Amino acid sequence: MEQREIVVIGGGPAGLSAALQAAHSGARVTIIEGEKRLGGQLIKQTHMFFGSHKQHAGTRGIDIATLLENELRALPNVEIILGATVLGYYYEDGALTIEDHEAFRLMIPKRLIVASGASEKFLAFPNNDLPGVYGAGAVQTLMNVYGVKPAQRVLMIGAGNIGLIVSYQLLQAGVEVAAVLEAAPQISGYLVHASKILRLGVPILTRHSIKEALGKHTVEGAIIHRLDDRWQPVPHSEQQITCDTICLAVGLSPLCDLLWQAGCAMQYIAELGGYVALRDEGMQTSVPGIYVAGDAAGVEEASAAMVEGSLAGLSAALSLGYNSPADEELTAELRQQLDDLRAGPGGAKIRSGLEKLHPTADNPKEVT
Amino acid sequence: MDNVPPDDTIICRCSDVTRAELRAWIAHGLTSMDELKRLTRITMGPCQGRTCRHLVMQELAAVTGQPLEELTPSSFRQPLKGITLGAVADWVAKEKQEKEV
Amino acid sequence: MLPTASLAAVTPHQERLARGAVAIVECFQEIPCNPCATNCPSQAFALVSDINALPVLDWDKCIGCGICVACCPGLAIFIVDGSGEQGVVRLPYEFLPLPEVGATVLGVGRDGAAVCGATVLRVQNSPAQDRTPIIWLQVPPEHIMSVRHFKF
Numbered sequence: 038m039e040q041r042e043i044v045v046i047g048g049g050p051a052g053l054s055a056a057l058q059a060a061h062s063g064a065r066v067t068i069i070e071g072e073k074r075l076g077g078q079l080i081k082q083t084h085m086f087f088g089s090h091k092q093h094a095g096t097r098g099i100d101i102a103t104l105l106e107n108e109l110r111a112l113p114n115v116e117i118i119l120g121a122t123v124l125g126y127y128y129e130d131g132a133l134t135i136e137d138h139e140a141f142r143l144m145i146p147k148r149l150i151v152a153s154g155a156s157e158k159f160l161a162f163p164n165n166d167l168p169g170v171y172g173a174g175a176v177q178t179l180m181n182v183y184g185v186k187p188a189q190r191v192l193m194i195g196a197g198n199i200g201l202i203v204s205y206q207l208l209q210a211g212v213e214v215a216a217v218l219e220a221a222p223q224i225s226g227y228l229v230h231a232s233k234i235l236r237l238g239v240p241i242l243t244r245h246s247i248k249e250a251l252g253k254h255t256v257e258g259a260i261i262h263r264l265d266d267r268w269q270p271v272p273h274s275e276q277q278i279t280c281d282t283i284c285l286a287v288g289l290s291p292l293c294d295l296l297w298q299a300g301c302a303m304q305y306i307a308e309l310g311g312y313v314a315l316r317d318e319g320m321q322t323s324v325p326g327i328y329v330a331g332d333a334a335g336v337e338e339a340s341a342a343m344v345e346g347s348l349a350g351l352s353a354a355l356s357l358g359y360n361s362p363a364d365e366e367l368t369a370e371l372r373q374q375l376d377d378l379r380a381g382p383g384g385a386k387i388r389s390g391l392e393k394l395h396p397t398a399d400n401p402k403e404v405t
Numbered sequence: 406m407d408n409v410p411p412d413d414t415i416i417c418r419c420s421d422v423t424r425a426e427l428r429a430w431i432a433h434g435l436t437s438m439d440e441l442k443r444l445t446r447i448t449m450g451p452c453q454g455r456t457c458r459h460l461v462m463q464e465l466a467a468v469t470g471q472p473l474e475e476l477t478p479s480s481f482r483q484p485l486k487g488i489t490l491g492a493v494a495d496w497v498a499k500e501k502q503e504k505e506v
Numbered sequence: 507m508l509p510t511a512s513l514a515a516v517t518p519h520q521e522r523l524a525r526g527a528v529a530i531v532e533c534f535q536e537i538p539c540n541p542c543a544t545n546c547p548s549q550a551f552a553l554v555s556d557i558n559a560l561p562v563l564d565w566d567k568c569i570g571c572g573i574c575v576a577c578c579p580g581l582a583i584f585i586v587d588g589s590g591e592q593g594v595v596r597l598p599y600e601f602l603p604l605p606e607v608g609a610t611v612l613g614v615g616r617d618g619a620a621v622c623g624a625t626v627l628r629v630q631n632s633p634a635q636d637r638t639p640i641i642w643l644q645v646p647p648e649h650i651m652s653v654r655h656f657k658f
Binding site: 084085086087088089090094095097208228229230232233235236238239340378379380381382383384 | 545577581600619638
C-alpha cells in the first residue's frame, strides 16, 4: 500500500493544470496518466486554441501539452506515472487500485483530483457495427498521434467543434470529406471553424442525419436524410453518399466511473454531456477530499478545463494547509477567467447546465 | 419478443445487443439499467458501457416514458479494466513479505 | 449559411481599400478569443476587457502587416490590398504542398466555389507564424473581397 498526498487522475489539460497548481502551492503531487505521454487530448490538437493568453490562446494544443509538461517536470515535488490505469476507487478506505505496466498497485491519497476526461457518444443506426464507423476522436488519434491516413473519403456526423475541426484536419491529411451532417437547424460549432471547411468546398448539411450505413464487410457508403422541425425524418429526402468511413462527432459524455464508485452525489445534466458530480466553487465534490475538473466535471472547451484544473489543484492544496497570502486573489482570478470564458453566446449551454447543478450541501453523500 | 419491430441495429457493440432485443426485454418488464445489465450484459464488455450506456438509457427513456434525468445508470464496478489475477496475487505476496520484514 | 451580411461591417470604405494593405476580420460570432488584439503591433484593435467581444479594427491604424492573419486561431483574418492595378489577397494556408511563387492557381470564395484565376506572389512562412503560412495572391481588384482560398 502506498500513501500519497494529492493524486491527480488524468494527464490532460485539466489534470496537468491541477497538478501544476497543487505543486506550486507546495503539495506533493502524483499524476497518473493511462497513455505513454502527458497531454491527454491536447497531443492531437494541431489547431490553435481560443481564449486569452492566460489559457495559451493562439498556441496549438500539442504545444500547450509540451509547455505544461515541461513546467511540471521542472518541479521537484511532482511524481509522474505514465502508462498506468486506475482500476477503481474504494470508498471504505479511500484506496485506488491501479494497473501499472501489468503490475497491480494500491494507493491511498489524502486528496484525489479526478480529471479523467470524457468518452465519445455513439449513435444507433443500421449497420453501425461495420468496420469504418469511427468516433471522430479515434480518427484524430490515428492521424495526429500515429501518422496513419485513416480513410479516403469520410462522412462526418456532427458539426460541433470536434466534427468541424476533425474534418479540417482530415482535409489537411489529404482525406476527402464528402459532407458534414448536423441534425440541428444550425451549425453548433464555432462559425470560424465552419468557414475553414466551407471554403475548401465541403458541404455542411444542417437538419440532416444518417439513416443507415451501407456496405457488406466494411463501410461503402451511407444513406442520409433530412429532418423536420420535430427532428423527424422527412419522407423521400434520402440521399446516398459514397464514403469508406463514417465519423461520429455527436458529443461527449463525462467519464465519471470513479466518482460513482466514491459515492459522489451525481446529477444528469444534458448540457454538460450526461451525469456529472455536484461540486462546490473549489471543484470539491460531495465527498470531502475528492475533487473533479475538466470534461469529467462537464464537457467543455480545453481552455475552461485548464482553469478548472487550477482551481481544483489550488483548493486541494489549501485543504492540506498549503496556503499563501496570494491564494484568495488567485482563486478570484481563476473564477473570473472561467466566467469570462463562459460569458459569450458559445458559453450559453454551459451556463444553463451549471445553473441546473444542485449545490453540494443539498445532496449529502449517499453510497449505494 | 411480441410486438417488437425487427430492428437489428446494434446498441451494445461489445455484446452484440440489438435494439429489438433490448426493447423485448424492456417490454418483458425490465425497467432499470441494472436489470438490463444483468440479463443482456450491456455495459459489461471491454468498453464498460462507454459506448452503449447512453444509447440504452435513451431506449429505456423512450419506451418507458421516464425522463432521462430520472434514470439511474447501471452500477460502476471495479475493476474498470481487466487485470490478471496473477498481478493481484503478486502484489498480495509482496505486501505480505514487507509486513514480515 | 454564414452571416456574410455582416461582411459590410468588416469591409473598409473604398478610399481605405485604395490606400493599401488592410486586414479584413471575418469574425462574426462572439467567442472567447483575443490573440488578434493582443498581438497587433499597431494597437489597431480596440482593447476591450470582455474577451468574448467581436474584434473591432481601426482601419486607419492598421498597417496591413499580417501578424494577426497567422495568429488568429479561427483563420478568419485576411489582408487585402486594392492600391495597385492588380489586387492582392493574403490568406492563411495550412496545407502541403505549398504553392510555388509565380504559379497560377484558382481563387475560390467563402463557399469553395471558383471566383477567378490568381497568381502566387509570395509564400510567407517564418517561424514567428508558427506553421500557418501566408500566401499572397494577385487577383483582379474587383475580387479582393471574394477570394478566400485557392486550389491548384
